[in-house]
Amino acid sequence: MTRGAAIIAAALAAMMAAAPAHSQDYPSRPVRILFGFGPGSSGDIMSRVLAQRMSQDLGQPFVVEGKPGANGQLGAVQVARSPNDGYTLFLASVSNATNVAITPSSATDLAKELTPIALVANVPSILVVHPSLGVATVPELIALAKAKPDQLLFGSVGVGSPPHLAGELFKVLAGVKLTHVPYAGGSGQAAADLIAGRISMIFSPQSTIAQHIAAT
Numbered sequence: 001m002t003r004g005a006a007i008i009a010a011a012l013a014a015m016m017a018a019a020p021a022h023s024q025d026y027p028s029r030p031v032r033i034l035f036g037f038g039p040g041s042s043g044d045i046m047s048r049v050l051a052q053r054m055s056q057d058l059g060q061p062f063v064v065e066g067k068p069g070a071n072g073q074l075g076a077v078q079v080a081r082s083p084n085d086g087y088t089l090f091l092a093s094v095s096n097a098t099n100v101a102i103t104p105s106s107a108t109d110l111a112k113e114l115t116p117i118a119l120v121a122n123v124p125s126i127l128v129v130h131p132s133l134g135v136a137t138v139p140e141l142i143a144l145a146k147a148k149p150d151q152l153l154f155g156s157v158g159v160g161s162p163p164h165l166a167g168e169l170f171k172v173l174a175g176v177k178l179t180h181v182p183y184a185g186g187s188g189q190a191a192a193d194l195i196a197g198r199i200s201m202i203f204s205p206q207s208t209i210a211q212h213i214a215a216t
Contacts (some may be wrong), residue, residue, distance in 0.1 A: 004162070026086060030061040034079050035091040036072025037157055040188020042123050042205035043072075047091050048117050050120060062089075067150035071095045072159030076108035090114060098160040117160040126167055128209055130194055152200040155181045155190035163187065167205035 009040035033051050035043030044066055067075035067214045072095040081156050082088035092110055093189060108114070112157055121189035127138070133152075135141045156164035171178055181199050187208040193199050202209075 022134055027060040031087050033064050033089045034065050034067050034075045036075030037186030038066055038068040041186030042207045043091050045207045071161050073099050080108050080113045095161045102160040107140040124206045125203045126201050126206050129199050142174045149177040150179050153179050153181050155199045155202040157186050158182045
């Protein structure tokens with residue numbers, strides 16, 4: 001594992017199509033919370049914690065549903081097309097913001113199509129590597145990457161996602177060449193492949209990878 005510096009990635013906010021939450025009878029039925037990635041992702045973990053607390057405080061079930069794909073875009077599209085009644089919430093991330101810059105013609109513009117409620121969390125990212133690389137510091141990792149250009153694989157949850165951008169920034173600042181491997185299923189899938197040794201490194205959300213670091 002690497003003892004390198006962490007990079008901060010901010011989750012934008014929980015989003016919904018309309019905000020009738022000021023009404024005293026809201027919610028009067030179950031509410032869905034969607035996130036744009038798969039099981040084990042930071043969105044999955046945060047959504048479940050949020051749903052549990054909101055269910056306790058508001059007296060109605062809050063049901064969590066993952067909609068992985070297209071760097072969180074599929075979940076955003078589904079929420080944007082849902083009825084404007086406040087019963088479908090979206091846990092958005094930085095990925096949804098970068099989608100607008102990368103694919104403006106197809107990405108859901110959160111500022112125009114959804115209404116922000118609150119900042120839910122700031123999620124640190126941790127640079128971790130597979131033990132087989134034999135490195136224990138960032139300088140050692142850089143030296144190895146320079147000795148093996150394009151041979152080290154770094155995973156992310158999609159093109160334009162915070163882990164991908166962190167990897168690209170690392171390449172520029174360190175002057176190395178790495179090969180990007182995107183995972184549509186989310187950070188949990190990337191972490192699983194890292195643990196299995198199928199990829200070399202990831203900039204992973206702390207909520208996804210911390211338990212595995214503690215276990216080593």
